[in-house]
Amino acid sequence: MKLPAIVHKFSSPKNFYVMSGKMIPWFMWGFVLSLLVGLYYGLFVAPTDYQQGESYRIMYVHVPAAWMSMFIYMIMAVSAAVGLIWRIKTADLMASVSAPIGAAFTFLALVTGSLWGKPMWGTYWVWDARLTSELILLFLYLGFIALQAAIEEPRNAARAGAILLIVGVVNIPIIHYSVEWWSTLHQGATVAKFDKPSMHISMLIPLLVMATSFKLYYAASVLMRARSEILRREQNTRWVKEIIDNES
């Protein structure tokens, strides 16, 4: 299957660099605004939970971070597959520069999860299905980052990383399902506290705003990382030299 020429044209490092430069400020402002709105409504406006009191408010960081951890892994796998199949350099790049951000969100989800666990369970760590899955996801991210770091040739690093990501994506549902199954086998009821079948709309809206805000942050930061990586990889090309001359 062939991609239309326009895709290749748009995805050329130079075009990507120019376009992303224009997009970053929009994402950044969107992020800051939605973050302020989301935090305000989440921390001050949303009602107190009748069971957990105020401590549930950490959810406004924890849940979006956990969503992002999965979302970024999927983005990485898709763009790595695109890079592998159609040999689009910027797609490879997106996968590799996304990884530290994804790992950071995963780590954030783990930390906030365990902080939330303290008032709920009386301990910072419980072998709860979601926390365990999140921990394994962190291992997958770290494995990818370590593999990328170990391979010197950037093209080979991208291709090897792509295979690992695809294998990972096939495995994530299996791992997730087995951990879930294992958890119900061993502890049963404690997990159910996390699932709220219905959430009041006044609690839900700030959550969605925060989720949007995190996505905008990801968009801005991934493009910033991609731009600096493009400059490094294309340092010998004419257009990069021109940019450097213009800016200095």
Add this chain to the structure above:
Amino acid sequence: MNASVQTPSTLSAFISLIKRDLMLSYRHRNELLNPLLFFVIVVTLFPLGVSPEKQLLQTMAPGVIWVAALLAAMLSLDTLFKSDYEDGTLEQIMLSPHSNALLVLAKIISHWLVTGVPIILLAPLLGLFMFLPGEGIITLMLTLLLGTPILSLVGAIGMALTLGLNRGGMLLSLLVLPLYIPVLIFSASAVDASMAGLEIKGQLYFLGALLVLSITLAPLAAATALKISVE
């Protein structure tokens, strides 16, 4: 992959590769002992480190034996592609007109025969060390029979990715161990359940499904990864 090369000669290449690898393993047979010794020693450490109490060891047995098997299987991966990579045989395999994935599968099969099968055969001894009852030992062997090929298949992908890298060994464990988790969960719980007299069909079906999935996909992924590694 056109029809003309899928005829008997692919099969004969497949079989002669298995035969050759088995012959090579036979000529290096003392090396094969190392992962097995590792397997036994790791399990032996638990009574020493925790307590020789029968009740406690029995509870831990399925998990401990399976974790040890997991680690032994991972360590044994080292011999899977390394010598072929170093002497250039891997290049010739990649340049073969036969399907690379099938040839890689042949290598994995012969590797499993010389590393996985001995682990299965040694398991009853370790079961005895850990006071596993009879039905527990039988289930342990069944889960190992279904599980160790998965470990070899999935491990082959990790090995193929880290081949030729400095310090590839540590990286391999980081890549492969998280992927082994489902096998560990279902196998250990099957042994647990059988000791409690419960049904274990569900776990075995799941392991079987994982085995089928990994036989179909892992050789493809490993062959693609090997292509990158020989480059």
Add this chain to the structure above:
Amino acid sequence: MTDAVAGLHLKSISCTRGYRDLFTNLEFELCPGQVIRVEGKNGSGKTSLLRIMAGLAQPLEGEVLWQGRKIHHAESDYFQNLLFLGHRAAIKFELTPVENLCMAKSLHGSKTENGIEEALYQIGLYGFEDIPCAQLSAGQKRRVALAQLFLTQAKCWILDEPYTSLDVNAVSMLEGLFAKHLNNGGMLVITSHQPITIPAGEQRKLVLPNTQLEPLI
């Protein structure tokens, strides 16, 4: 395809190592009966070029065509017609020459085991068939690998430093074999630090990083 070449066609191949260019826009055709000698200093990319031609490595840009089709789309056809011998001889020291050659033959698609003894005789390993390769000298190990040249049906030979650790007799015998191969419509790409004198074929040389082929007289 209109521009189908009855052999190997390299189209504007560029190759880098790390961020450094080795060669750019390399373009040539290799037709039946032709030889290309690849020369250049250490690190000029000779081996990289040979590996790209064999399909083991991917060029940064450009493509390699076999009979007008990209080699990655015609893998089984190309690989049946290709014999690549690299620095590493793909010889297992634990196996005897006969066992090694059996494996090489079955990997490359032929079913039969006949001809192996004959090939070992031709290459000068008569009487060593059943001795593990570990006990052979470096030159003899090289000969085991080169014995494949007597067995193969491949039209395109890509040989990286085949003369390494061979003695004078072996070299002249190989050159005779190359001449026969070329006269039968074969193709040859070869690198060597030693002088090459092949008494047949249309010969050209490529001195990297220069990308122009020069005729050899």
